[in-house]
Amino acid sequence: MRQTILLPGGAGFIGSHVAAELLTRDYDVVIVDDLSNARGDVIDRLETITGRRPVFYQADMADRAALERIFTENTIDVVIHFAGFKAVGESVQKPVAYYRNNLDTTLTLLETMAAHSVKRLIFSSSATVYGMENPVPYTEDMPRGACTNPYGWTKSMIEQILSDACVADRSLSVVCLRYFNPVGAHESGLIGEMPNGIPNNLMPYITQVAVGIRKELSVFGNDYPTPDGTGVRDFIHVVDLARGHVAAINYVNQHTGWESINLGTGRGTSVLELVHTFASVNGVEVPYRIAPRRSGDLAFCYANVDKAQRLLGWCAEKTVADMCRDSWRWQQYAETL
Ligand code: UD1
Numbered sequence: 001m002r003q004t005i006l007l008p009g010g011a012g013f014i015g016s017h018v019a020a021e022l023l024t025r026d027y028d029v030v031i032v033d034d035l036s037n038a039r040g041d042v043i044d045r046l047e048t049i050t051g052r053r054p055v056f057y058q059a060d061m062a063d064r065a066a067l068e069r070i071f072t073e074n075t076i077d078v079v080i081h082f083a084g085f086k087a088v089g090e091s092v093q094k095p096v097a098y099y100r101n102n103l104d105t106t107l108t109l110l111e112t113m114a115a116h117s118v119k120r121l122i123f124s125s126s127a128t129v130y131g132m133e134n135p136v137p138y139t140e141d142m143p144r145g146a147c148t149n150p151y152g153w154t155k156s157m158i159e160q161i162l163s164d165a166c167v168a169d170r171s172l173s174v175v176c177l178r179y180f181n182p183v184g185a186h187e188s189g190l191i192g193e194m195p196n197g198i199p200n201n202l203m204p205y206i207t208q209v210a211v212g213i214r215k216e217l218s219v220f221g222n223d224y225p226t227p228d229g230t231g232v233r234d235f236i237h238v239v240d241l242a243r244g245h246v247a248a249i250n251y252v253n254q255h256t257g258w259e260s261i262n263l264g265t266g267r268g269t270s271v272l273e274l275v276h277t278f279a280s281v282n283g284v285e286v287p288y289r290i291a292p293r294r295s296g297d298l299a300f301c302y303a304n305v306d307k308a309q310r311l312l313g314w315c316a317e318k319t320v321a322d323m324c325r326d327s328w329r330w331q332q333y334a335e336t337l
Contacts, residue, residue, distance in 0.1 A: 004028040004074055005249065008061045008109060009082030010054070011038035013193040014124065014182055016046065017242040018080060020191065023050035025246065030055040030074050032067075033083070037196060039337070045190040061105035064112070071116040078120040078249050081109060084154065088296075089200055091151035102154035103161075110165060119169075120252040122245060125159055125176040125260065127234070127301055128152035136268075137304040140178070140260045148296035159260065166258035173252040180234035180264035180303050182241050184323035185330030192330030193238075203235070203323070206275060207331035210284045217286060219271050221293035226300065230271035234264040234302035237318035237326070247312035264303030265316040278324040 005022055009015045010031030016038075022029050023046060031043065031054045040058070047053040055074065059066035061083045084102040085091065091098040106123075113121065129152065130138045131145015144160075147153045162174045183203040185192030198214075199205045208214045222229035244263045251259075269277075279286045309315050 002026055002028060003077040003249070004030060006030045006032065006070070006074070006076045006079045007082060008032045008079065008105065009084065009124075011035060011040070011042045012082055014179070014238060014241060015080075015082040016042050016191045017186060017238045018082075018245045019046055019054055020049055020186060021239070021242045021246050023052045023054060028055075030057070030070065030076070032057045032059050032061060032070060034058060034060040037086075039194070041337075042191060049186065049188050049190055062101065062108050064108050067108055067112045068115075071112050071118070076116070076118050078122065078252060079109065079113060079118060080122040080124075080245055081106065082124045084124070086151060087200055088149050088151050091149050091154075095150040098150045098154055103157065106158050106161065110161070114169075119171050120173045121162070121175075122248050122252060123158060123162060123174065123176045125178045126152065126155045127178050127180045127262070127264070127303065129156045129159060129178060132298065136300045137266065137302050138262060139304045140262060140307050163258045171256055173256045174258045175248045175252055176258070176260040177244065177248060178260055178262045179241060180236050180262070180301065182238045183235050184237040184239065184318065184326040186239060187326060189326075189329040189333045192327065192334060194334060202233075202271060202274065203327050206278050206286055207327050209286050209288075210278070210282070210328065211331050211335060215287070217275065217288040218291035219275070219288050220291055220297060222290045223293075224299035226270055228270050228272050231297055232268035232270050232300045232302065234267065235269050235274065235320060235323055236263060236265050236316050237323045240265075240316040240318050244308065244312065244314050247314035251312055259311065261308050261311060262303040262305055263308060264305055266303055266305040268300060268302040269320050274320065274324070277320050278328070281321045281324045282328045284328070
């Protein structure tokens with residue numbers, strides 16, 4: 001039977017790619033987004049890509065009345081919760097706003113799900129929950145660590161809330177997907193990441209330098225104990241990541257209880273390797289200079305991906321060159337919006 005998937009935050013970077021994967025398969029999609037960090041025309045672009053238009057509500061997930069109406073008007077089978085503030089630096093400046101927003105939206109969602117007997121939830125978590133102390137590669141049986149910023153703590157706290165909820169209600173099925181570093185964009189070039197203001201993350205900064213919006217990239221530190229001295233991350237193509245969510249829907253349909261699952265490639269790539277790959281596959285220049293380390297950064301961050309393979313039957317397929325090519329195609333289109 002065809003399932004209806006609710007995507008809070010579904011107009012954003014990762015949510016929109018999951019929506020595209022679901023619409024091209026046999027799922028009905030309901031997106032709720034307050035458009036505080038996304039554009040409404042993403043819905044039109046999803047229709048252009050997939051030939052199907054998702055149901056769309058512009059609403060804040062902490063708005064109980066709006067959520068109640070959405071759950072009454074639609075029979076929801078699975079929720080994939082992407083809604084939340086996500087800028088690490090901003091979370092340090094505005095911790096209360098981050099805790100209020102990210103926790104409120106989740107609690108209101110859980111209460112509304114309970115009121116409507118919706119039992120299946122997939123949550124956008126982050127590798128940041130491993131904290132600073134665990135050794136790489138990260139495995140899901142490691143304890144969550146001390147996060148370095150309020151954004152990370154909201155992810156860690158929400159994981160705890162969801163795990164407690166599963167203990168209290170044995171019919172709940174929750175999967176926390178711990179994303180590593182999502183980059184790239186849809187092959188159509190019509191959806192991708194669109195940061196507000198100066199990008200915090202590496203790939204959008206690279207694409208903005210390449211297109212001429214920013215003068216040069218600052219590489220934060222070249223004295224880490226890594227092969228070339230720059231930070232090593234597990235970059236994962238957002239389309240691979242989106243397909244991991246489709247696999248997770250099958251999983252939550254068949255199991256109960258709480259699980260955390262890494263979504264990464266299991267391979268580390270350094271900052272300079274990414275810069276050089278981007279420049280060579282796209283035939284563009286990416287001027288950079290070496291800058292001091294950024295506080296809170298680790299030398300290495302990459303996943304062990306055995307659990308995703310075992311429980312979801314999923315693994316990432318796209319290469320770093322694919323990520324660079326698709327990010328660049330999207331950046332050029334985004335200029336025209
Ligand atoms: C960051 C967050 C993480 C969040 C993730 C996705 C921190 C400490 N972690 O991960 O919690 O889940 O984004 O939003 O902020 N770099 C540069 N120059 C730049 C930007 C980045 O050299 O202008 C380097 C960083 O030092 C790092 C790598 O690129 O080594 C990746 O950085 P970034 O894209 O910000 O992701 P993370 O820090 O890994």
